[in-house]
Amino acid sequence: MLVHDTTATGRSQAEVDQIRQSLRSRYDELTAEYDQAVMQSQVLRLVEVGDTAGDDQADSGTKTAERDTAQSLLRTILDRRAQFEHALTRLDEGTYGFCEGCTAPIPVERLEIFPSATSCVACKQTRERRAA
Numbered sequence: 001m002l003v004h005d006t007t008a009t010g011r012s013q014a015e016v017d018q019i020r021q022s023l024r025s026r027y028d029e030l031t032a033e034y035d036q037a038v039m040q041s042q043v044l045r046l047v048e049v050g051d052t053a054g055d056d057q058a059d060s061g062t063k064t065a066e067r068d069t070a071q072s073l074l075r076t077i078l079d080r081r082a083q084f085e086h087a088l089t090r091l092d093e094g095t096y097g098f099c100e101g102c103t104a105p106i107p108v109e110r111l112e113i114f115p116s117a118t119s120c121v122a123c124k125q126t127r128e129r130r131a132a
């Protein structure tokens with residue numbers, strides 16, 4: 001097993017392993033969630049193909065809304081999964097727990113609530129303001 005230099009972060013190998021395990025289990029959960037959501041959206045599509053005949057406008061409107069919801073759910077899951085993937089990469093690089101914006105350490109309390117966080121609250125808010 002590759003042993004990474006963790007002296008820079010002040011974390012012990014055991015701590016890093018623990019973080020990795022929890023990130024990875026969330027990642028796997030999201031993968032399972034994604035698979036399930038894909039299955040559900042396929043069911044939705046089958047139903048749709050099955051009874052297009054005799055649809056009235058209101059009905060097909062509902063289905064479009066359902067499909068949009070399913071698609072945005074898929075996107076959300078993928079986004080979140082990408083965040084965990086990113087956090088795992090940073091953990092391997094030894095930069096996990098440090099802000100991508102200002103490189104300051106992210107408070108442990110924040111990481112406990114958002115294990116996939118890669119920036120401090122201040123930088124996140126700045127970025128969101130810029131994006132808005």
Ligand SMILES: [Zn+2]
Pocket residue numbers: 099100101102103104119120121122123124
């Ligand atoms: Zn920052």
